Amino acid sequence: MQILNLVISMYRITNRQQVQLDELKAHHLYGCSPIDWLKESVEPFPKYRLGPAEEVWADKEDRYQPSHFSKKIGFSKIVTYYYKYQRNKGRTVDQRIYEKWEERYPFVKKVLEGDPQAWRMAVKKYGQFHRNPSLAKAYSLYVYSNIVECDVYLHTLENVIPYQIEKVTKRGNLRYHIFPKMKRIELYEMYVYSCLNKVIIDLLAVLPCHTIFINGVYGDGYDVEPIISSVIERKKFQQYRCPKRTLQRHRLLVTFKKRSGFCVLNRVYSPRILYDKEDC
Known part of the structure; x- marks a missing residue:
């Protein structure tokens, strides 16, 4: 154990690598002006x-x-x-x-x-999330009265989280160490929640909507696999520093396992289905 601690202390992660990892879980910290x-x-x-x-x-x-x-x-x-x-x-x-x-x-x-067209134009002109390619691959936006439904096409774990971590020795030499699988999965979870929070914050800032239905999905426009779905109500929304805690305060569909990550959902929240059920 002492030998292991000694080996670990001989290396430290480079500032460049640390900044890259921190950015993955900090998208929600930078909102646009309301x-x-x-x-x-x-x-x-x-x-x-x-x-x-x-x-x-x-x-x-x-x-x-x-x-x-x-x-x-x-x-x-x-x-x-x-x-x-x-x-x-x-x-x-x-x-x-x-x-x-x-x-x-x-x-x-x-x-x-x-x-609807004016709302899309407002998001395009004043929103920030769609200008950052590292946040997500694409987005789709639907408008129903005072309700917004947004699908966020997320980057996969393999495309976002590095396999190796760049570290430096006390003598200044670079070394690359394998990034533990569970650590990568944990960081990816933070990335997903941070991305969705950023989109939510921007939509609430630039649109006079009352409710946001947001889905985090894999794939493209033809083959979609949802991994997280949530319903955000403006009057109940409160942003916490921890993006996961923010979404947990609202209706949330998600299955996450520490060893394998997000599971594909069989269903997501839908404005028509949800409000039709509540009216019955």
Whole structure:
């Protein structure tokens, strides 16, 4: 035992390898900025009134009372011209803000109305998870009223978790050690939960949905094997540092074995099936 501990102490994992392993279980720690679509739909200010930037300088101009001496030397004219210049500058800023809001409003309205195409566009434009190829291979998104159903096509254990770990000796020499099978399976479990959490966080941030049905699957669009399925309700959602604990607080279908990993599921949660049963 002492000899084994001595051998282990002679090696340490390289920083590069440690960063790669840490990233696999940290996807959920980086969420995108939430969007308040109701707030986005509200006019920034009444169209035919002064905007906030112009109003500041208009108020200063109205309250400006030059002294007799400043009028006499012409300084008051310079101040008045300055206020008018800043007021015109503020008006330009306000016009740009309002024009940008007018241009964006039709899209915001469609999002609030639950238009499926607008929701997909919102995810594509503001979501982050689909931009990271290391998170998953692909995604499919379906919209039903205020409900989102998302299939996450996960990378397999063989494609994500390395077989060997890069380590360095005290003398600075690189060595490659076999990554124990159960450790690889354990890390892969963390990766799966982290990926699903990241997708959930992004969807809740960029869509005004009430419920998310999310499935982690293997395969492609034609041959799919689900390994995990969950139903997330916005009003009950609370993100924990441990992504597994987060999903366990909601409806969850999963079978995981320490020696073999995830098992393929025979069924998954479906919006139509679940809500039809609850209505009966």
